[in-house]
Amino acid sequence: MSGLRRRLRPLLVPVLAVLSAFVVGSLFLMLSDLKHLAMIPTDPIGALTGAMGDVINAYRALLLGAFGDPAKFALAFEQGTPKAWTTALRPISETLVAATPLMFTGLAIAVSFRTSVFNIGGDGQFVLGALGASIVALALRDLPAPITLVGALAGGVLFGALWGFVPGFLKARTGAHEVITTIMLNYVALQIVQLALRTDFLRQSTNSQPISKVLDFVRVPLLIPLPGLRLHWGFIAALVVAALISWFLFKTTKGFELRSAGQNLTAARYAGMSAGGSIILAMVVSGALAGLGGAFQVMGSVTQMSNDVNSGYGWTAIALALLGGTRPGGVVAAALLFGALNNGGHGMQVATSIPLDLLVFIQALVIMFVAAPDLVRKIYRLRPPKPEVAATATEGASA
Numbered sequence: 001m002s003g004l005r006r007r008l009r010p011l012l013v014p015v016l017a018v019l020s021a022f023v024v025g026s027l028f029l030m031l032s033d034l035k036h037l038a039m040i041p042t043d044p045i046g047a048l049t050g051a052m053g054d055v056i057n058a059y060r061a062l063l064l065g066a067f068g069d070p071a072k073f074a075l076a077f078e079q080g081t082p083k084a085w086t087t088a089l090r091p092i093s094e095t096l097v098a099a100t101p102l103m104f105t106g107l108a109i110a111v112s113f114r115t116s117v118f119n120i121g122g123d124g125q126f127v128l129g130a131l132g133a134s135i136v137a138l139a140l141r142d143l144p145a146p147i148t149l150v151g152a153l154a155g156g157v158l159f160g161a162l163w164g165f166v167p168g169f170l171k172a173r174t175g176a177h178e179v180i181t182t183i184m185l186n187y188v189a190l191q192i193v194q195l196a197l198r199t200d201f202l203r204q205s206t207n208s209q210p211i212s213k214v215l216d217f218v219r220v221p222l223l224i225p226l227p228g229l230r231l232h233w234g235f236i237a238a239l240v241v242a243a244l245i246s247w248f249l250f251k252t253t254k255g256f257e258l259r260s261a262g263q264n265l266t267a268a269r270y271a272g273m274s275a276g277g278s279i280i281l282a283m284v285v286s287g288a289l290a291g292l293g294g295a296f297q298v299m300g301s302v303t304q305m306s307n308d309v310n311s312g313y314g315w316t317a318i319a320l321a322l323l324g325g326t327r328p329g330g331v332v333a334a335a336l337l338f339g340a341l342n343n344g345g346h347g348m349q350v351a352t353s354i355p356l357d358l359l360v361f362i363q364a365l366v367i368m369f370v371a372a373p374d375l376v377r378k379i380y381r382l383r384p385p386k387p388e389v390a391a392t393a394t395e396g397a398s399a
Contacts, residue, residue, distance in 0.1 A: 017369035017376050018337070025362035026055045032358065058352045062359075065347020066095050066340035086228045091343065093224065093231040097301055099339025101126070103238035104293025105313045106320035106331040107245055108286040113326045114249060115258045115282035121167060121182030122290045122314025124189030125160040129291025130298040131193050132159030134202065134212050134305035141217055148218045153295045160291015161284045163189060168283025172276035178283070186314070193307060202305065212305035220300035234296035239332065241289065246328040258282055290314065319367050338363065 030051040031037070039047035068091040076088040105122045112119035136155030140148040167185060170176040196202055197210035204213055220232040249255040258278050293313065298305050320338065324330025345359035369376055377384060 013373045013376050013382070014370055016380055016382075017373070018366055020369045020376060020379065021362055021365035022059065024365055025358070026059070028361065029055050029058060029354065029358060032354075054352065058348050058354050061348040061351035062341070062344040064344075065091055065351075066344030067092050082226055086226045089224065089226070089229060091347070093229045095336075095339045095343040096235050097230050097232075097339075098343045099335045100235045100238050100301070101293045101297050101313045102316060102320060102335035102338055103235075103242065103332055104296065105290050105317035106324065106335050107238075107242055107328055108289035108293070109314075109317040109321040110324065110326040110328065110331050111245060111249070111258075111289065112282050112286040113321050115278055117168070117171065117279055117282050117286075118179050119164070119167070119182055119283060119286050120179050120314075120318070121163065121185050121189075121287075122317045123310055123312065124182070124186040124314070125163045125287040125290035126294040126297075126314055127193050127310045128163045128189050129156035129160035129294030130305055130309045131196055131294075132156045132291065133295035133298050134215060135196070137215055137218055137299065138201065138213060145218050149220065149299065152218065152299055153292065156291045156295025156298075157288045158291070160294065161288035163291070164283040164285075164287020165280065168280040171283070172279045190307070193305075197305065197307070210307060214303050215298065215305070216303045218299070219303065220296060230301055232296075232300040234300045237296065238293075241292070242328040242332050245289075249328070254281070290317075319363075323367055323370050337366070 033051045033054055036047040036051040036054070039050070068088055072084075072088040076084040078084075105126055108125065109119055109122055133152040133156035137148055137152040140151045143151075163185060167176070167178045167181040170181050171178045194210055197212060202212045204211055220234050222229065223231045223233055223235060247255075249259060257274075258281065294309070298309055302309060316338065320331055320334040323334040323337075324332070341359060341363055345356055348354055348359065349356050374384075376382070
């Protein structure tokens with residue numbers, strides 16, 4: 001029991017941080033409730049209880065929109081029809097769909113951050129991965145579907161890795177700052193996508209808009225074979241990739257070199273490690289992961305390549321990597337949280353008419369509180385972790 005408590009103790013501060021974000025967010029939701037604010041001079045108690053009721057209803061709609069309604073699950077068990085199960089599972093299915101690209105891009109940024117390389121180019125690597133998958137899929141469309149799918153995913157990995165190699169090489173060989181080069185390459189990637197989507201090879205012949213041909217001839221298989229559900233095996237692939245990245249970083253010699261270079265580049269050089277090689281490898285792996293996320297997005301969740309295939313996943317990934325402590329397990333948990341907030345937020349907006357911008361504000365609060373663990377400990381009067389406890393937690397997380 002003591003061992004389980006010791007393993008769960010590091011989770012206490014992040015959980016309290018998320019809880020604090022929702023508490024502070026509820027105060028801002030109440031302050032934005034103009035209807036009940038107008039009631040304060042005449043009925044302050046009614047205004048307070050009404051505003052609190054609206055906040056509770058908003059968070060309830062958020063949870064139901066993210067994970068589903070228990071009543072609908074009960075009805076699905078009772079009826080057992082595909083339609084009833086689709087209705088019950090759609091919210092959590094869409095949450096996992098929203099979390100899948102965030103997992104890939106979050107892992108991509110976490111790998112580069114581990115080597116102290118600030119990859120801000122996740123957006124460009126993601127869209128080029130999607131573009132590479134679309135090009136390969138159309139080029140191999142006459143082959144059997146499994147071969148075409150594997151080739152398309154490999155194309156996404158290759159395009160993303162190449163786009164990560166460029167700033168990594170410039171950093172290692174010329175000292176060019178990776179923040180500047182990756183940001184600039186984001187815009188270059190978007191221009192490449194726009195140019196490619198205007199070619200006859202990709203563009204629809206009946207449409208002048210920069211949208212590719214429909215790629216429904218090859219898709220990532222669905223994880224739940226029910227009509228109306230979009231969850232595909234890319235989600236499982238993201239979990240497997242997270243496990244592999246964790247093994248690579250914490251169980252292999254090359255992963256140790258990457259982490260050593262990130263902690264102290266000068267010491268890594270004196271130890272005989274290739275600092276430049278570590279930087280390039282980290283950026284190549286980072287770009288490959290982001291490109292794989294783009295490939296799964298265009299091959300699984302959507303069926304066409306367009307300028308809108310990316311919804312700012314690369315920028316959100318920076319927050320996810322920091323929120324997850326640049327650890328694969330933490331990144332997966334952060335991606336699931338943001339996927340739930342994004343998907344549940346649409347349900348909350350429909351049910352309560354609360355602007356979606358306030359949900360983005362709550363996400364920012366989550367990042368702020370998680371990034372300030374000492375503040376959370378002071379708020380809840382928690383004792384600071386003992387050095388040996390912190391070391392044990394670090395070893396356990398690394399395992």
